[in-house]
Amino acid sequence: MNEGGIGLSGLLILLVLLALRVPVAFAMFLVGFFGIAILNGLPSAMSLLASEAFTLGTSPELVVIPLFILMGNVASASGMSRRLYDAAYAAIGHVRGGLASATVIGCGGFAALSGSSVASALTMGKVALAEMQRFNYDPRLSTGVVAAGGTLGILIPPSTGFVIYAILTEQSIGRLFIAGILPGLLLLALFVTAISLICWWRPEMGPAGERRPLGAKLRALAGAVPILGVILVSIGGIYAGLFSPVEAAAVGAGLVIALGALSGNLTLAQLWSASKDSVATTATVMLILIGAHMISPFLALAHVSTIVGSFIEGLGLGVTGTLVMILALYLVLGCFLEGFAMLVLTLPIFFPIVTALGIDPIWFGVLVVLTLEMGLISPPVGINVFIVKSVAPDVPLGQIFRGVLPFWAMMLVALAILIAFPQISLVLPNSMFD
Template sequence: MTPAATGLVGIIALFVLLALRIPVAFAMFIVGFVGIAALNGLNAATSLLASEAFTLGSSAELVVIPLFILMGNIASVTGMSRRLYDAAYAVIGQLRGGLASATVIGCGGFAALSGSSVAAALTMGRVSLAEMDRFNYDTRLSTGVVAAGGTLGILIPPSTGFVIYAILTEQSIGRLFLAGVLPGILLLSLFLLTITVICWIRPEMGPAGPRTTMSEKAQAMAGAIPILAVIVLTIGGIYGGMFSPTEAAAVGAGAVVLIGFAMRTLTLRTLWKASRDSIVTTATVMLILIAAHLINPFLALSHIPQAVGEFLTGLSLPVTGVLVIILLIYLVLGCFLEGFAMLVLTLPIFFPVVTQLGVDPIWFGVLVVLTLEMGLISPPVGINVFIVKSVAQNVSLARIFRGVLPFWLAMMAAVAILIAFPQISLFLPDTMIR
């Protein structure tokens, strides 16, 4: 069997294992190990497994993952995310669709701490769905806005998706974090515009909430100051050259712990729970990364990335045309695969193609991560939709998917804008202090 045929069999086997509900990391371990053994011998496979596990496990750069995850978990258990929502709720809740807009703003703020779309959707769903239900919001809008708002967690830094992309492509984590700031604000703004249009066309879908006094607004805004300060400290510190991403993660995690104890919202028991959850999530991410570094050499030995690259470049399309084809493939795969799995499986194939075409790898990373976000709310997988369903058990999946459709179209518009204007993604990384 030729190397290419072996590689094709391995990819098919991987999809079969995923269809059988084998965890992504273990499926990649099996295919990568067996594939390398078939192409390069058993000794090479066992040696690579040992060396890659040790190299990644001892990488100081990857400390950013558990620290940012811990920061988000502590912000959740101490109620910081709720106070951010309350502040937005107090300021704009009295407007038509205001509670939905406050939810999006809350999701964006929580995303800037947790870096996790699932955590953002789950946390804000618990906080906001009951409020929107109390004021008779249409369940399509209320559930759709939580599912879509949660996707901001993978784009607005710190983003676990950007960390994995950086490790797999050997790019700067700090530059990718900064590249996600303006696109994240753009997407958040498009979500707010979508809510405004929906409530303008169908006012009954998002009734106005209660009015608040200036003192109530001020009190709610004061409650959000600690979480806003942590966000400014971490992201601003990276942009200003004060911290590396790892140092910023450590400062942010330490800050939320100190704030939690100072405000008496963090106890040793809740700290232990947040730490335990962070360890479990980190272990999952690390397993996927180690598996990726096992399957990538297998794909390289099979020469499949080169074959795909030659095919795409042989189409004689402009660079934008090839880029659109790649993103469409991500969009289709997002309907069936989890985002991290897609990154691991496709980057070894597509990244050499885009670098050969002269596409900026930071810009490409933002486009890929944004496209992965769309998969989080696309049927039939749409993991954020299932997360919201677990909170709003009385709402059907079909109704939630109908609710996310306008926001999915807003995300498509964001992708088109970022393709047309790359500097939206590249402005901050290109001006950051080195």
Template sequence: MSGGLIGLSGLIILFVLLIIRIPVAFAMFAVGFAGIWVLRDLNSAMSLLASESFTIASSAELVVVPLFILMGNVASVTGMSARLYDAAYAIVGQIRGGLALATVLGCAGFAALSGSSVASALTMGKVSMDQMNRFDYDNRLSTGVVAAGGTLGILIPPSTGFVIYAILTQQSIGRLFLAGILPGLLLLSMFMLTVVLLCWLMPGFGPRGPKSTMREKGRKMAGALPVLLVVILTIGGIYGGLFSPVEASAVGAGLVILIGVLEGRLGFARFWEAAKSSIVTSATVMLILISAHLINPFLALTHIPTLIGEYLSALDVAPMVVLGLILLTYLVLGCFLEGFAMLVLTMPIFFPVITQLGMDPIWFGVLVVLTLEMGLISPPVGVNVFVVKSVATDVPLGRIFAGVMPFWIAMLVTLAILVAFPQIALILPNTMIE
């Protein structure tokens, strides 16, 4: 059997394993290890497993993953994320759809702490769903805005999606974080516009909430101030050149822990809960990366990425058409595969094509991460939708998917804007980092 047939068989087996819900890391590990064993020998597979596991585990750049995850989990267990929501609600809660707008703003704030879309959706779902139900919000809007708002966690820095992309493509984490700011704010604005339009067209979707006095607004804003200062210091420190992304993750985690202790909200039990959750999430990410570094050499041995790359590069069409085909592939795959799985499986194939076409890899990274976000709310997988379902157990899954569709369309419009105007993503990294 030729290498191409072996590679194609391996990909088919991988997709079957993912469809039957085998964890992504284990599925990629099994196919990559077995594939190298078949194409080379057992010693080669064992040697690669040992060397890649050590290389990934000892990578200093990956320290940002557990530390930013810990920062977000500590903020969650100490109620800091709830205070972000309360502050946002005090400002916009009195207008039609204000609770939904506050949820979007709260998701954006928590995204700047955790870098995780699933964590953002779960945390803000617990915080905001009861409030929106209390004021008779349509459950399509209340669930849809939480699921969609949670996707901001993978785009607004710090973002685990950008970190993984940087590791896989050897790009600068700092430049990617900078590149995500304006697209993240653009997507935030599009989500808020979507809420406003929905509530204007269908007033019953989001009734007005009670007004907050100036004193209440000041008190709620003061409660969120420590969290906002942590975000400004960690993210601003990276962009100001005070410290690297790795150092920023340590500073952010340390500050959140210190604030929790000083406020009396973080005891040993809560810290242990946050630490355990962070360990599980970090271990999952590390397993996916190790598995990716097994399956990528297997695909390279089969020459499938090279053949596909040569085919796409040789197409007699404009480079933007090739980019459109790649993004369309991501949108389709997002209906069936988890985001990190798509990232590690496709980068060896698509990234060389992008570089050959002369496209900016930082801009491409922003586009890819945005399409991964869209996969988080795309049927039938839609990880964030199932996360929200775990919080809103009484809402049928079909209504949640119906609720996220206007936000999915808003994300598609945002993607089109970023494709048409690359400088939205590139202006900050190109002007602030030489």
């Protein structure tokens, strides 16, 4: 069997392992390690394993992952996420569908702290679902809002999706973070628009909530000021050139811990629990990255990206057509694979094709991360849907999937807008560095 045949066979074996529920990191490690051993010999595979694990384990850029995860976990443990939600609810909760819109805005705010879609969906689900149930919101709307709103965590910076993309493609984490701001706000606005349209068409799905007096509104908004200040300092500091992404993560985590301690809302036990959760999540991400750095050289040795690139070039689709086809493949894969798994499996194949076509890698990163978001609420995998199901066990899974459909459609609209107008993604990072 030639090198290309070995590479394609390796990909097939990888898909079989994933179908058998073998963890993504170990599946990639097995295929990559033994593939390199077959193509280049066992000593080469052993040497690569040692060097890649050490290089990743000592990479200073990756410090951003545990620090931003810690920031989100501490914010959740100390009740800061609830204060974000309370502020949004105080401002717009009295209008029809306002409670759902407040949930989406709260998800967007928490996304700017945690960088995790799963954490956003889980936290805001615990905070908002009971309130929407109390005001007789339709379960399809309430659960759909939480599942879709949680996906903002992978697009609005800081985003672990952008960090993984940056490491795998050797792009700037800071540029990617800044590039996600306007697309994230665009998607948030489209989600709120979807809620407004749903409640205009079927008013019973999102009844109006309580109208709070001005004093209560001001107190709720004041409660969110400290955490909004953390977001402004950490993300704004990157844009202003005051911090690198790693420094911004350290400043943000330190500020959140200090605010929680000074307010008395963060105990040592809560800090210890948040730290343990952060370590566990970081270890999972690191294992996936090590597995990715084992399979990428195997795919390169087997010339898989060259084979796929030649096939795509032979289709004669042009730059835009090729980009749309790659994103369509991501949408299909999102129905079956977890987001990070898609990144580490496909970028070694697609990224050389994208760069050869002259497509801006930062713009492509935003588009890919947005398609990963769509996978988070696409059946049958839809991780965020299952997260919401765990918080709302009485709501049938089918209803939750039906509830996310309008928001999935809005994601598709956002994707089309970002393809048509690349500057939405590029204007801020270009102004930051030019």
